[in-house]
Structure formats: C-alpha cells, structure tokens
Amino acid sequence: MIDGINEPPAPVLDVSVVVPVYGCRNCLEDLVDRVGRVLQAASRSYEIVLVDDNSPDQSWTRINELSDRHEAVRGLRLSRNFGQHAAITAGLAHSRGETVVVMDCDLQDVPEEIPTLLAAMTGDVEVVLGQRVDRQDSWAKRTGSMLFYRALGWLTDTRYDHTTANFGAYSRKVVDALNGMDESDRFLPLLVRWTGFNTAKVPVSHGLRTEGKSGYSLGKLLQMAGRIALSFSDKPLRLVMTAALMIALMAAAIAVFSVYRYSSGDIRVAGFTSIIASIWLVGSIVMACIGVLGLYLGKVHGEVKRRPRYLVWQDTWK
Known part of the structure; x- marks a missing residue:
C-alpha cells in the first residue's frame, strides 16, 4: 500500500499515542500496558499506533500479538527503514484522536507523564512539549544531543531547547497541519515550530533505557543537522x-x-x-x-x- 494520504474519517477518539518502533521489541508490551493504564485512569478513549520502521529485531511479530490482545493497539509496518521522523509521519497520518501524543518506544519517554502533557493543553495551547529536566542518559549522549541542537540552531538561525525532543501532545489542528506538509525531509520539532501554534513546555521525568541503544551517534547527529539545515534554511x-x-x-x-x-x-x-x-x-x-x-x-x-x-x-x- 502506498501511503502518505489520510484515510477516510473514522470514529474520533480522545487520544492517539503514536510510537515509532525500532530495536525495542521487548519494551512494547510494558509500553502498551502502562499507556493503557494511565489513559483508562483518566477516562480517555484512546488508541496506540505502533509504527514498525522495519526494525531488525522482529518487532512486527510482537506488534501483531499486542494488536490481537488489545483492541486499542494498531500496528503499521513500513516496507523499509524510512527513519524515525517518517515513521512518526505515518503514525500521525493514521491517527484518529483529537489529541495526539508522540513518544519513543524505549520507555525513556515515561508513559505516566502523558496525563501531565494532556493537562497542560488548556486555553489556546495547541502543543505541549515534555522538558526532560533530569535526563537518564550517558554523558556522551547528553553532550551529543546538546551539540546537535546547537549546530542545528546555528545552521537554521533558530534557538532550540535540547531538553525537549518529540515527546509531546499535539492538537488535531496541529496534526492536520503537519499532515498537509508534503516535503520529503521530515523533522518534527522544526515542522511544529513552523506552524506557529501556541506551545507550552512542562517538566517531565525521563526513564532509563532498558533495551537496545540509540541509533544516533555524534557523527550521525551532526550529519542530520546539516541535512536538516539544507532542507529548512538558506x-x-x-x-x-x-x-x-x-x-x-x-x-x-x-x-x-x-x-x-x-x-x-x-x-x-x-x-x-x-x-x-x-x-x-x-x-x-x-x-x-x-x-x-x-x-x-x-x-x-x-x-x-x-x-x-x-x-x-x-x-x-x-
């Protein structure tokens, strides 16, 4: 199936949780259980969209099992590895919630913080980003992230907060705007910033990575900063x-x-x-x-x- 276009309207839910999946097969069951508990406790109708970015660890098998056991779980499998932000784009295009939460699959984005994000979406706030005030990463990973955002900010003349990433809640208005952007190079934080909708930041806890390792080395991060700069800046x-x-x-x-x-x-x-x-x-x-x-x-x-x-x-x- 060739995708990139929204499907016909489906029943609207309160919350969609979009999760790009790569290299974290054994985290998925815990992720689904914890997300389900917090959203059920908040009396929210929800779905969990797990997007397998052609993960090499047989994640699709686990996603199928979870989809069979949990009505709220929907799995998408991409034909090859298109990259994290393309996988997020696929999840956004297939989401049905009035609010969409984007989070990583490795449980460093803590599911119990989802209600904190949702609670901050009041008034005219359309985007709420989680601020990782106490990152549970190695010194090298934190340094690489900081250098990446500084390089990206310098190359695009934009100030970035390295304590925030993709973990956040986005209104349907924002998601529809993102789905309408046709450029092939995707970088969620910059696309969201471009929309100009009111954004709030809330402190959230940050979990330890229990499985796998980040695919972003310092060299890859700096290379990505250059690629994004060519796509988004002159x-x-x-x-x-x-x-x-x-x-x-x-x-x-x-x-x-x-x-x-x-x-x-x-x-x-x-x-x-x-x-x-x-x-x-x-x-x-x-x-x-x-x-x-x-x-x-x-x-x-x-x-x-x-x-x-x-x-x-x-x-x-x-």
Whole structure:
C-alpha cells in the first residue's frame, strides 16, 4: 500500500499515542500496558499506533500479538527503514484522536507523564512539549544531543531547547497541519515550530533505557543537522557567500603582495601576478558556490520526484 494520504474519517477518539518502533521489541508490551493504564485512569478513549520502521529485531511479530490482545493497539509496518521522523509521519497520518501524543518506544519517554502533557493543553495551547529536566542518559549522549541542537540552531538561525525532543501532545489542528506538509525531509520539532501554534513546555521525568541503544551517534547527529539545515534554511548559501568574500579578500591581499614582490624585483616572470590573483579569486569562489548549490539542487531533485514519504507494507487494522 502506498501511503502518505489520510484515510477516510473514522470514529474520533480522545487520544492517539503514536510510537515509532525500532530495536525495542521487548519494551512494547510494558509500553502498551502502562499507556493503557494511565489513559483508562483518566477516562480517555484512546488508541496506540505502533509504527514498525522495519526494525531488525522482529518487532512486527510482537506488534501483531499486542494488536490481537488489545483492541486499542494498531500496528503499521513500513516496507523499509524510512527513519524515525517518517515513521512518526505515518503514525500521525493514521491517527484518529483529537489529541495526539508522540513518544519513543524505549520507555525513556515515561508513559505516566502523558496525563501531565494532556493537562497542560488548556486555553489556546495547541502543543505541549515534555522538558526532560533530569535526563537518564550517558554523558556522551547528553553532550551529543546538546551539540546537535546547537549546530542545528546555528545552521537554521533558530534557538532550540535540547531538553525537549518529540515527546509531546499535539492538537488535531496541529496534526492536520503537519499532515498537509508534503516535503520529503521530515523533522518534527522544526515542522511544529513552523506552524506557529501556541506551545507550552512542562517538566517531565525521563526513564532509563532498558533495551537496545540509540541509533544516533555524534557523527550521525551532526550529519542530520546539516541535512536538516539544507532542507529548512538558506543559511548555508549565506555562509558560502561570506566565505567567498573572505577568500576574495585573501586573494586581493596575495595579489597586492605579489605586486610588491614584482616591483621589488623578486618576480621576473611576466604575467605571474595576474595568474596567481585570478586562480585564487575566481577558482575558490566558483568551486565553493557550485558545491553548495549542488547540495541544494540535490534536495530540489529529491522533492520534485514526489515519492511517498513512507510506504505502509502491513496494517493490523485491516
């Protein structure tokens, strides 16, 4: 099934919980039980949408078992690994709740904090983000996350709070806006920020990771920051222009120095000064500009193909 478009209207629920699943097969039963308990205690009708991003640990088998045992559980299986944010996009497109909670599958996003998020959605607040005030991650993971958000903020001229991530509650108005965004490169926090809807932050507890390990190394995080910057910002182009100007100034200084050497008799080869100045000035600027323009052209090429953002292979709801 090729997906990326909302399905026909279905019965509206109070809350949908969207969970991208990758590498946490043994956490899923505990996750479903805990989410169910807290939402039943809050007297909320709900569904749990588990999106298997082609996890290598046979997560789909466990999702099928949970779907058979729990009417509220719906499983989606993507045809290949499209990435965490594409999996979240699939879950949002298939969600039926008036409010949608997005959380990770590894139980570091604590299910018992869901009522805290929902309680903060009052008045004109459309988005509530969980602030991990006491992160239960290693020093390396916390440092990598902080560097990622700082690099992303610098590349996109936006301030980011590294204590927040995807864990949050989003109104149906926000989810519909996100579903209407067709770009293939997905990064939930930036897309939500772009909508401009009122956002609140609430402190939440952060759990220990009991299974698997994060797929985001520092190198991958910084690489992702660069990819997101190319998709959401023109700052790399402006940086190239700045760098080109600096190189031009350097080339001018070298040219002046070459003229000085020529006038003092150190250079006796005719045309040396003009050749050096031309090579430094024109070559460096052109190569830098072509490189960055090529990156943006590649992004445009990817967008104009209009391929689906994900493919749903199997769906336990049908």
